[in-house]
Amino acid sequence: MNTELEQVVSEVAKAVKGKDRVIRKVLAAVLAGGHVLLEDIPGVGKTTLAMALGRALELEYKRMQFTPDVLPSDIVGFTMYNSGTREFEYKAGAVFCNLFLADELNRTSSKTQSALLEVMEENRVTVDGVSHALPEPFTVIATENPFGSSGTQLLPESQLDRFLICLQMGYPSHEAAIDILKNSAGGGIDQVRGVMGADRLLELRKQAETLHVEDDIYEYLMRLTEATRQDPRIALGVSPRGGIALLKMAKATALMRGGDYVIPEDVLSVIGDVWRHRIRLHARARAEGIGVPDIIMELTERIQAV
Numbered sequence: 001m002n003t004e005l006e007q008v009v010s011e012v013a014k015a016v017k018g019k020d021r022v023i024r025k026v027l028a029a030v031l032a033g034g035h036v037l038l039e040d041i042p043g044v045g046k047t048t049l050a051m052a053l054g055r056a057l058e059l060e061y062k063r064m065q066f067t068p069d070v071l072p073s074d075i076v077g078f079t080m081y082n083s084g085t086r087e088f089e090y091k092a093g094a095v096f097c098n099l100f101l102a103d104e105l106n107r108t109s110s111k112t113q114s115a116l117l118e119v120m121e122e123n124r125v126t127v128d129g130v131s132h133a134l135p136e137p138f139t140v141i142a143t144e145n146p147f148g149s150s151g152t153q154l155l156p157e158s159q160l161d162r163f164l165i166c167l168q169m170g171y172p173s174h175e176a177a178i179d180i181l182k183n184s185a186g187g188g189i190d191q192v193r194g195v196m197g198a199d200r201l202l203e204l205r206k207q208a209e210t211l212h213v214e215d216d217i218y219e220y221l222m223r224l225t226e227a228t229r230q231d232p233r234i235a236l237g238v239s240p241r242g243g244i245a246l247l248k249m250a251k252a253t254a255l256m257r258g259g260d261y262v263i264p265e266d267v268l269s270v271i272g273d274v275w276r277h278r279i280r281l282h283a284r285a286r287a288e289g290i291g292v293p294d295i296i297m298e299l300t301e302r303i304q305a306v
Contacts, residue, residue, distance in 0.1 A: 002258045005031075005204070008056045008195045015052035015188035016045050018176025022167055025273055026053060026141070028256055030201070031208050032248040034164025035120050035140040037105075037277065044169040046143040047103055051189055053141070054099040057201055058194035060135070061099035066108035072115035076125040077132070090127060095119050098135055098198055102142040106155055113159055116140070120162045137201055157236070157280070164245050165270070166277035204255065211251045212261040220264060220305045221247060224271070227299050228279055233290060236280035246274045264305035272296050 005027060012023045026049065029036045038046040047063070054061030064070070077093035094100070095116070102116060119125055120140050124133045142163070144155065160166070172180060221243055229237035238246075250266040259266070272293055279292045 002256055004196065005256050008053075011056040011192045011195055012049065012052040014191045016049045017179045017183075017188075018172045019045065019049070019169060022169060023049065023053075024256060025165060025167060025270065026050075028249060028252040028270070029164045030057070030137070030139050031204055031255060032164060032252040033137070033139075033205055033209075034245065034248060035162060036142070037160070037163040037166040038141065038143045038169060039146065039166055039277075040143075040169045042145060044171060046169055047101065048189065049169070050099070050101045050141040050143070052192045054101075055189065055192040056195050057099070058197045059098035059137070059201070061101060062094050062097040063101040063103060064094050065103045066105050066112070068107065068109060070108045070112050072112050075112065075115050076119065077127055079128050088128075090130070090132065092132070093125065095125065096132075096134060098137055098139070100138070100140050102140060104145060105142040106144040106153055110153075110156070113155065117159050117162060120159075135198075137198055137205065160277045161239065161241060163277065164249060165273040167273055208248075208252045208255045211254055211259075213247070213251070214261065216306045217250075217262050217264070217267070218247075220303075221250075221267065223303050224267075224299060227303055228275070228295075231295065231299075233282055233285035233295060234279055235282045236278075238275055238278050242275060242278045245278075246271060249274050267305075268300055271300060 008027060009020060009023050013020055016023060026036050030053070038049070040046060051061065051063065064075070073093065075093045075095050077091050077096070079088045079090050081087075082089045105113065105116070119134065123138050124131050126132075171177075225238045225243040225246075228234055231237070246267065249270040250262050253266040253270055254262045257266075275296055276292050279295070281290065281292060281295070
């Protein structure tokens with residue numbers, strides 16, 4: 001294991017009890033330069049995880065609670081006339097930071113969601129025809145409550161595809177829940193200390209990008225990707241972007257375990273998180289009780305690495 005990155009996991013775990021596996025995957029996504037969607041019921045620690053990670057990585061982070069009245073200008077900023085200088089000045093929005101926490105993203109309007117989509121895709125905002133680059137590194141960690149909760153609406157597929165991974169926190173184990181109760185007044189976030197800064201994170205990102213990948217792994221990835229497009233139960237298979245996302249996450253996972261190259265186990269450990277929100281099933285498959293995780297598991301069992 002990479003001891004430096006494991007130290008980050010240990011710090012975040014002070015605030016998020018019993019979720020080391022989820023913490024590692026979110027950290028891997030940040031290393032891969034991607035964005036994270038945390039989808040689960042309220043109260044399981046989604047926001048706490050994002051805030052604790054920002055502290056451990058010593059990143060400038062901002063949190064925005066998304067409600068129906070949040071405007072695109074709240075995110076990207078706006079220009080206003082300065083009567084003193086007699087010029088229009090740009091006022092930066094909340095998204096100008098290293099780690100942006102979009103809390104309950106699926107409660108806001110489609111127009112506001114689209115504004116965030118441009119930011120996630122291009123790492124810059126455009127206001128009144130002028131582009132403004134975001135600081136590096138930049139990551140969005142968005143949380144959403146399950147569809148059907150009061151005031152929620154489905155995120156469009158184009159926006160879901162911009163998230164590198166989609167994770168579910170789940171309830172804590174019995175032992176972890178007891179630990180949470182014992183420390184409920186202790187301010188877990190305040191116990192998290194910084195381990196590395198933005199410059200070091202960028203260095204590790206470059207290491208992950210340049211990690212060696214054998215041709216056999218590329219072949220394995222493509223056979224898995226193409227299988228999602230050929231399965232009759234799948235209405236929407238994995239796009240080329242989805243294949244690239246899986247490769248990036250596999251590289252970051254290999255770096256976290258201290259490896260110098262990607263192995264099939266790196267791919268298998270993250271494929272469900274990378275593809276779960278990218279695959280759409282036909283209505284008949286859903287009616288038969290088949291889920292996306294079931295199909296992904298079938299594909300990985302049927303298609304073996306060379």
